Amino acid sequence: MYIRTLARTGGAWESLDVLGGPAAGPVAFGGDLGPQSLLAAYRRGLYPFPAATAEQRIVNELLYEADVEAGVVKTLPGDEPFSIAWCSPDPRPVIPVGQARLQRSLRRQLRHTPDWTTTADLCFERVVRRCRAGRAEQWLTDDLLRGLCVLHELGHAHSVEVWEGDELIGGTFGVRIGRVFSADSQFTLRSGAGKTAVADLTRRFAAAGGLAVDVQRDGDHVRLLGARPTPRARYLALLTGPDTARPLPTERLPARRLAG
Template sequence: MRIVKLSSQSLLFPSPESALRDPNGLLAIGGDLTVPRLREAYEHGIFPWYSPGKAILWWSPDPRAVLFPAERHLSRSLKRFLRSNPFCITLNHDFAAVIAACAHRPHEGSWIGPEMLHAYLQLHLLGYAHSVEVWQQGQLVGGMYGVAQGALFCGESMFSHVSNASKCALMAFCRHFAAYGGELIDCQVLNAHSAQLGAREIPRPRHQFLQQLSDLQRKPLAPGCWLLQVLPPQ
């Protein structure tokens, strides 16, 4: 298989089934990060991930890491932590600050460059991308953002400036999303952090993740899901 170079004249992507095995999920190169192209990508289980200043790379890994909200896992220590109620958790109060914090990781590096920042801010302004913010004494200390696809939410990135902030963001969002009819959170690639919270891998093929994506895109959420609001801690 060969990596497809995207045409600037077309928004079409190759089938996710044609993605490379090594590196896992690499599907295409090039194109742009305009809202129409990003929407086309997410509708087909494809997302951009590349180093700032380099060519845009598009991915659809197999297996796919997902989190079913009902399967979210709170450890005993996290439950004790939540009982202390140290945070105020909000939805869509400051998307720009959340994605900027995800991009600024001095000790880790980041794949979120200026082009990505601008692109996802445009998605947010048009109502397609959303953020969860974690506040402590009025300061933003954690959060996450992603792209909505009906009853499926594509998680993109999260950050934490204090212990447990990003975990609390995800747990609060799981509860909120499920309450409005959300059924699945796409975590893209499994890591120790997401696995600890209940994420697991499922196959990508059309009878698994891609089929669920297609089905859930057509399921509307209850009204008010994405309105600015304060979320219960978990």
């Protein structure tokens, strides 16, 4: 099924003008959330924002129908054109792996919590489900979850987990494109655990030869972690650079090492 879908949409992805798309809001609508489509989108600098309900699809149509008709926002082959929005903000918040940082208060906290540890790829689906639990906007739909889990099985999607003893207290996940990691979401059950997961991701990704972690949506919380607005053209160039990255380290490590 996924191979047929890719054959149907592959040309559309390749011809999509992401660089010339709107700086804010969707660049395109349509397509599907199968693993091949997801991978093609991330390689083009896009991430999905599905509408979880019929009401949300109607809102998308009301807001963007004129832009679609004018060709400002593109459409991809699919059964429901306003059910999946594909976004590529310009500028994009990106953390260069060598410039990631933690607030002083969190560094102090990590030094005094010796039972916090981190892992990678230990429980990917569990992290994704935790990231969508209790969210008002259920953009992590079942279809998206299934597609991401297949990407994880294929080695393209990864998670980082933060543990307090044997309890999972924080995590983040996303998709790796060569030397760029696009982090989709995070969750925290203890103060600072989500930020610790992102910081750990940057450290592990640096060890794997990665250059940058894209955190997709800007805000004060990601600026505190070292994210900087990056022009879309520069971000897209990072995606097409040579892929010399190595496998992501997955071993269990003490979280306090991040406070050094």
